[in-house]
Amino acid sequence: MALLKRLIDWIDVRIGAREVVAKELTGYLLPRNINTWYSMGSILLFIFAMQVATGILLLIYYVPDADKAFKSVTFIMNEVPFGWLIRLCHTVGSSLMVLVLFFHMLSVLFMNSYKSPRELNWLTGFILFTMVQGISLTGYLLPWSQLSFWATTVATNSVGAIPAVGQYLVEFLRGGKLVGPPTLGRFFALHVALIPAVIAALVGAHLFFLQRTGVSTPPFGQKETANQWKGDGYHYENHPGGIPFFPVYAFEDVRSIFIYLACFLGVVFFFPNLLFTRDAFIPANPLLTPAHIKPEWYFLANYQTLKLFPSEFLGLAVQGVAMTFLALLPFIDRGPERHPLKRPLFMVCALGGLLLWIGLGVWGHYS
Amino acid sequence: MENSGRRTFLGLCLGGLAAAAAAAAAWPVYRYLSPRSTATTAARVDIPEKDVPEGEAKFFELGGASAVLVRKPGGGLIALSAVCTHMGCIVQWEKDKLDFLCPCHGGHYTAEGAVISGPPPKPLAKLPFTVANGVITVG
Numbered sequence: 001m002a003l004l005k006r007l008i009d010w011i012d013v014r015i016g017a018r019e020v021v022a023k024e025l026t027g028y029l030l031p032r033n034i035n036t037w038y039s040m041g042s043i044l045l046f047i048f049a050m051q052v053a054t055g056i057l058l059l060i061y062y063v064p065d066a067d068k069a070f071k072s073v074t075f076i077m078n079e080v081p082f083g084w085l086i087r088l089c090h091t092v093g094s095s096l097m098v099l100v101l102f103f104h105m106l107s108v109l110f111m112n113s114y115k116s117p118r119e120l121n122w123l124t125g126f127i128l129f130t131m132v133q134g135i136s137l138t139g140y141l142l143p144w145s146q147l148s149f150w151a152t153t154v155a156t157n158s159v160g161a162i163p164a165v166g167q168y169l170v171e172f173l174r175g176g177k178l179v180g181p182p183t184l185g186r187f188f189a190l191h192v193a194l195i196p197a198v199i200a201a202l203v204g205a206h207l208f209f210l211q212r213t214g215v216s217t218p219p220f221g222q223k224e225t226a227n228q229w230k231g232d233g234y235h236y237e238n239h240p241g242g243i244p245f246f247p248v249y250a251f252e253d254v255r256s257i258f259i260y261l262a263c264f265l266g267v268v269f270f271f272p273n274l275l276f277t278r279d280a281f282i283p284a285n286p287l288l289t290p291a292h293i294k295p296e297w298y299f300l301a302n303y304q305t306l307k308l309f310p311s312e313f314l315g316l317a318v319q320g321v322a323m324t325f326l327a328l329l330p331f332i333d334r335g336p337e338r339h340p341l342k343r344p345l346f347m348v349c350a351l352g353g354l355l356l357w358i359g360l361g362v363w364g365h366y367s
Numbered sequence: 368m369e370n371s372g373r374r375t376f377l378g379l380c381l382g383g384l385a386a387a388a389a390a391a392a393a394w395p396v397y398r399y400l401s402p403r404s405t406a407t408t409a410a411r412v413d414i415p416e417k418d419v420p421e422g423e424a425k426f427f428e429l430g431g432a433s434a435v436l437v438r439k440p441g442g443g444l445i446a447l448s449a450v451c452t453h454m455g456c457i458v459q460w461e462k463d464k465l466d467f468l469c470p471c472h473g474g475h476y477t478a479e480g481a482v483i484s485g486p487p488p489k490p491l492a493k494l495p496f497t498v499a500n501g502v503i504t505v506g
Contacts, residue, residue, distance in 0.1 A: 057396065057399060057400075060399075060400070080399060080403075081395075081398035081399055081401070082395035082396075082398050082399045083399060085395050085399075086395070086396075086399055
């Protein structure tokens with residue numbers, strides 16, 4: 001312990017580390033009525049780190065070549081010691097990252113934390129959400145199985161519904177008229193280099209905005225629940241008399257991460273094939289379309305929406321409008337009230353939208 | 368005092384649990400990264416005699432390392448490790464000079480593997496072999 005103290009002293013006299021800890025950790029106070037939903041961001045950071053670590057490990061054996069990709073994934077799963085564990089952690093982690101991201105966004109939505117001055121937090125978070133969908137979509141192709149090949153064919157094909165430039169965009173995305181080896185090269189580069197870098201930059205921006213505006217106060221258990229910020233100048237929302245981030249809430253974060261890990265490892269060890277269909281174990285065959293190819297669960301609502309509309313363009317346009325509305329929500333919903341139970345119209349729209357999304361997803365799954 | 372003892376005990380338990388969890392997570396990663404068995408190529412290799420004409424060298428993999436068979440003018444066979452004893456590069460056969468050159472740092476070996484010049488500290492390792500029914504078995 002004496003050695004540790006001497007090491008800390010040595011660092012402290014050089015960079016003032018204790019001052020940083022006092023300001024950013026022990027002296028960083030959070031609202032007293034903070035709840036577990038505020039841990040979702042920390043869980044997401046943990047998942048992202050896990051995805052990066054397992055992704056780097058997979059890169060050691062994965063071969064991004066259409067002739068070898070499926071074989072290399074089979075090799076990882078069957079031959080490399082604990083390769084199955086690393087790959088399952090990566091695939092299950094990607095799905096759970098989307099799920100936790102949904103929970104994070106829903107908690108922000110229902111606690112009305114997206115309201116001014118936190119528009120930039122919401123916007124960066126929303127772009128992160130689309131990036132996570134993008135990284136999941138591009139990663140889906142990499143095993144080069146029947147499932148990944150045909151799911152990518154369907155997903156990229158829908159872009160063709162955009163008037164005038166649609167067909168060109170499809171070819172540009174695929175690197176050719178059909179999904180093939182050039183598509184694998186493109187998606188691989190996007191999946192392992194470009195999108196992770198964009199996600200890391202956006203996470204940095206998201207945390208920076210959080211740091212500058214301060215943690216929002218949950219509207220629950222408060223007498224005054226209206227937004228106090230008038231937009232007349234920069235204001236940091238501090239919480240005098242609040243609970244310190246370290247050690248109090250940091251332990252809450254750790255507890256939430258352990259609960260997540262329990263669920264995550266439960267799927268990895270007890271339901272390893274939950275996310276795989278039979279077609280995931282057959283190498284891609286560009287001449288043999290399997291029946292009933294479905295996208296991942298989080299794209300099922302989009303898939304069903306496209307099927308519902310008589311024109312594919314209309315289906316895409318409706319989704320585009322819905323996504324734009326969500327992205328710009330803090331700029332549209334400018335009312336000061338933040339308590340969801342004092343906002344019946346908001347509650348009806350938010351719950352209705354959520355139920356519609358779940359309903360379309362279930363319909364898409366069974367259709 | 369009692370509180371302090373309890374705190375130390377709980378701290379030790381927590382530290383032990385954290386160490387066990389870290390080891391449980393690190394072990395699969397270590398095993399995943401560990402080199403696979405070096406015996407990816409056979410420990411014995413059969414080469415037809417006709418593949419090694421006089422004055423020629425035949426390079427091949429033996430037990431995960433590089434090896435070479437040389438037939439000297441006159442018919443004598445030699446099996447050697449092809450790994451230079453200086454820095455581990457693979458030597459090349461110089462047919463015109465009937466010797467080995469290591470292109471990394473200019474080490475020269477005779478066809479028997481003895482050092483002629485350059486930095487190699489010792490000769491190329493000799494490998495056992497047998498010849499039967501027109502087949503050379505090395506290893």
